[in-house]
Amino acid sequence: MSTTTRPREDVVQTSSSPPRPAGSPPTREGGRLRPATGRAIGVGVVGLWLSLIVLLPLAALTVRSLDEGLAGFWDAVTAPVALAAIGTTLVVSAVVALLNAVMGTLVAWVLVRDEFPGKRWVNALIDLPFALPTIVASIVLLALYGPSSPVGLQLNATRLGLVVALAFVTLPFVVRSVQPVLLELDREVEEAAASLGASNGATFRRVVLPTLAPAVISGTGLAFARAVGEYGSVVLIGGNIPRETQVVSQYIQQQIEIDRPVNAAAVSVALLGISFLTLFLLRLWGSRAQRREERSS
Amino acid sequence: MTTTRRSVLTLRTLALAYVLGLVAVPILVILFRTFEPGLAVFIESIRTPAAIAALNLSVLIVAIVVPLNVVFGVVTAIALARWRLPGKGLIQAVVDLPFAVSPIVVGVSLIMLWGASGWFGGLQSSTGIRVIFGLPGMVIATIFVTLPFVVREVEPVLHEIGTEQEQAAATLGASGWQTFWRITVPAIRWGLTYGVVLTVARALGEFGAVIMVSSGFPGVSQTLTLLVHSRYIDDHNTYGAYAAATLLMGLALGTLLLMTLLDRKRSPR
Numbered sequence: 001m002s003t004t005t006r007p008r009e010d011v012v013q014t015s016s017s018p019p020r021p022a023g024s025p026p027t028r029e030g031g032r033l034r035p036a037t038g039r040a041i042g043v044g045v046v047g048l049w050l051s052l053i054v055l056l057p058l059a060a061l062t063v064r065s066l067d068e069g070l071a072g073f074w075d076a077v078t079a080p081v082a083l084a085a086i087g088t089t090l091v092v093s094a095v096v097a098l099l100n101a102v103m104g105t106l107v108a109w110v111l112v113r114d115e116f117p118g119k120r121w122v123n124a125l126i127d128l129p130f131a132l133p134t135i136v137a138s139i140v141l142l143a144l145y146g147p148s149s150p151v152g153l154q155l156n157a158t159r160l161g162l163v164v165a166l167a168f169v170t171l172p173f174v175v176r177s178v179q180p181v182l183l184e185l186d187r188e189v190e191e192a193a194a195s196l197g198a199s200n201g202a203t204f205r206r207v208v209l210p211t212l213a214p215a216v217i218s219g220t221g222l223a224f225a226r227a228v229g230e231y232g233s234v235v236l237i238g239g240n241i242p243r244e245t246q247v248v249s250q251y252i253q254q255q256i257e258i259d260r261p262v263n264a265a266a267v268s269v270a271l272l273g274i275s276f277l278t279l280f281l282l283r284l285w286g287s288r289a290q291r292r293e294e295r296s297s
Numbered sequence: 298m299t300t301t302r303r304s305v306l307t308l309r310t311l312a313l314a315y316v317l318g319l320v321a322v323p324i325l326v327i328l329f330r331t332f333e334p335g336l337a338v339f340i341e342s343i344r345t346p347a348a349i350a351a352l353n354l355s356v357l358i359v360a361i362v363v364p365l366n367v368v369f370g371v372v373t374a375i376a377l378a379r380w381r382l383p384g385k386g387l388i389q390a391v392v393d394l395p396f397a398v399s400p401i402v403v404g405v406s407l408i409m410l411w412g413a414s415g416w417f418g419g420l421q422s423s424t425g426i427r428v429i430f431g432l433p434g435m436v437i438a439t440i441f442v443t444l445p446f447v448v449r450e451v452e453p454v455l456h457e458i459g460t461e462q463e464q465a466a467a468t469l470g471a472s473g474w475q476t477f478w479r480i481t482v483p484a485i486r487w488g489l490t491y492g493v494v495l496t497v498a499r500a501l502g503e504f505g506a507v508i509m510v511s512s513g514f515p516g517v518s519q520t521l522t523l524l525v526h527s528r529y530i531d532d533h534n535t536y537g538a539y540a541a542a543t544l545l546m547g548l549a550l551g552t553l554l555l556m557t558l559l560d561r562k563r564s565p566r
Contacts, residue, residue: 038473039380046376049369050391053440057406058398060416064409103315110312114305122313125320131553132546133502134400135522139529139542143330144323148535168319200304229399231505232522236529249401249505256405256509265409268402275397 058272065265076266084243085251086270092159092247093227096166101220103167104174105212111175112182129171134232137168142237157239162247165234166227173226174219181215214289221282225275324546331543334536342540347515351524351541357432358520359500362439366496367489370447375481377448378455395444403441404509407434411510434510435520442506443496450492451485458484487563494559498552502545521545 066073076082111123129137141164145155155161185208193203231249239245240254248271255264331339342348377388395403409415411428421427428434462484466476504522512518519527521541529538 042372042376043380043382046369046373046388050373050388050444053437053444054391054394056416057403057410057441058394060409061402061406064415103312106308107312107316110309114309116309122316125316127553128320128324131498131549131556133504133522133549135504135525136502136542136545136549139525139538140323140327140546142529143327143539150326164319168323171316171319225397229402231399231401235504235526249399252401252405253509256408261405261408261412261414264405268399268405271399272397272402275399279397 061265061272062269064262065269067262067265072262073266073269076263077270079263081242081246082251082263082267085246085248086267086274088159088162088244088246089228089248090274092162092166093224095163096170096227097220097224099163099167100170100174100223101216104171104219104223105178105216108175108178108182112179126172126175129169134169134230135235137233138165138236141165141168141233146237156237157241157245159245161237161239162234162245165237166230169230169233170223170226173223174216177215177219177222178212181212185211214286218282218286221278225278225282228274228278229271327539327542327546330536331539338536339540339543342537343544345537347519348524348541348544350516351519351521352544354432354435354518355501355520355522358436358439359497361436362443362500363493363496365440366443366447367493370444370492371451371485371489373448374451374455374485378452379460392445392448395441398441400442400503400505401509403438403506407438407441407506407510411437429510430512430518432518435507435518438506438510439500439503442503443499446495446499447489447492450488450495454485454488455481487559491556491559491563494552494555498549498556501548501552 065076068075077086107126111119111126132140141161142156144151145153145161145164147154147156155164190203190207193207194200198206229249230247231253234247235250238247238250240250242251246254248267252264252267252271255261255267343352373388373392376382377385377392382388398406408429411417411420411434413421413429415429417428426433428437462480463476466480471479502522503520504526507520508523508526511520511523513523513527515524515527522545525538525541525545528534528541
């Protein structure tokens with residue numbers, strides 16, 4: 001690089017030339033390294049890093065799951081205990097997602113529209129489940145709802161225990177996605193609806209809910225996706241009883257333990273598929289809702 | 298909405314009961330259980346050799362993971378924000394991928410790649426480096442689950458600050474490195490710090506991915522989270538598990554506090 005005094009083309013975003021590697025922050029001083037080389041190295045490093053850490057393990061998992069052919073994969077996923085674990089996971093996650101949709105919206109509503117002493121503390125509590133390690137969540141819930149419960153509530157090794165654990169770790173999703181929308185919501189529209197004689201229920205259904213719906217659905221979907229793959233928070237309170245309270249992640253862990261790696265890989269791929277499908281549908285729905293909004297405005 | 302006093306109270310009570318019953322009360326119970334026998338008992342419980350080794354291992358993993366995530370995360374963020382690349386959408390998707398993968402699936406995937414019978418299984422027999430059931434495996438698992446944080450915190454800042462200052466620096470004769478250190482780094486420092494705090498919190502708290510690739514020997518390959526688990530499950534030492542969990546909770550609360558403070562710094566508007 002002979003001239004460093006010239007404006008560097010690489011940072012000019014307006015030029016429409018095709019991908020053209022040029023000088024970039026990680027280039028060496030003194031011009032021994034051409035900018036193009038620096039950028040190529042950077043791209044190579046990023047590609048290699050992402051491949052090594054993320055893509056190769058997932059590729060190895062997928063290939064391994066097909067070690068015994070498609071039939072083997074199918075057998076592993078449809079084994080009765082595996083199917084039961086998948087079923088338990090889906091049912092419990094769906095319940096948790098619905099619980100979040102209702103209670104999360106309610107909590108967000110109270111935190112935005114209501115005033116009471118100590119509200120800031122309650123607001124701060126909402127973030128706690130994201131900050132706490134999942135195994136701590138497990139222990140914390142066992143302390144109250146476990147064998148030595150001080151209130152006599154024994155949820156250990158029940159599906160309700162799973163619901164409580166997953167509700168704990170997914171609490172922030174809906175609350176934190178609905179809260180900002182509620183804050184922005186124009187109260188005049190609600191007042192107008194009320195002054196025109198709409199009942200509370202009608203105002204909520206026709207005015208408030210349509211505005212909140214995208215945020216509620218996105219939070220609920222994220223909570224579902226998180227619940228489906230959750231392990232740490234259910235490992236102690238869930239009981240891991242096959243066909244009853246064993247969730248998919250526990251089943252996979254068990255298959256590794258009894259040295260059935262192909263089964264573990266196959267069910268892992270199925271679980272990945274469920275997570276990806278959830279997030280894909282969510283994104284699809286989100287972009288459609290956005291387009292609809294753009295068209296109507 | 299016109300809400301009567303009574304319905305407001307009902308909604309408030311329901312919401313508070315839910316949040317308190319789910320989060321606050323269980324945490325208070327565990328704090329009570331931990332400190333009920335006295336502070337000395339608590340300190341003794343978290344100063345056993347196994348507990349100290351677990352804390353050291355957790356800190357060691359954080360100390361390895363954070364620099365790697367900072368370097369590769371910043372380069373990735375710059376590549377995504379500044380360079381014109383083909384297939385950028387694909388890179389974006391790969392960066393977000395770890396958020397969508399169950400920790401257990403992370404563990405299984407790493408076993409399939411690095412395990413004795415995995416794709417890179419030959420590494421162990423030829424070099425003697427044990428990835429799975431060793432420190433490298435736990436480090437790689439932690440990098441996998443924390444990979445998005447730095448990128449996702451730095452990239453938006455890079456977009457926001459634009460390229461004007463960097464261009465100006467270049468016009469005035471600064472080399473690429475000088476521009477990077479004097480312009481880019483100061484601009485992204487709070488975003489980067491926030492990403493690092495998120496990484497530290499997650500790295501200290503990761504359980505599922507790490508337990509799959511750890512041999513779990515007390516004092517050797519147990520992190521703090523594995524210690525909580527093994528004390529409860531293997532040792533039937535409920536108090537010890539409470540104490541270790543309280544220690545982890547303290548670390549988590551510390552990071553949460555730091556995050557709240559940083560959040561204000563990061564977005565002064």
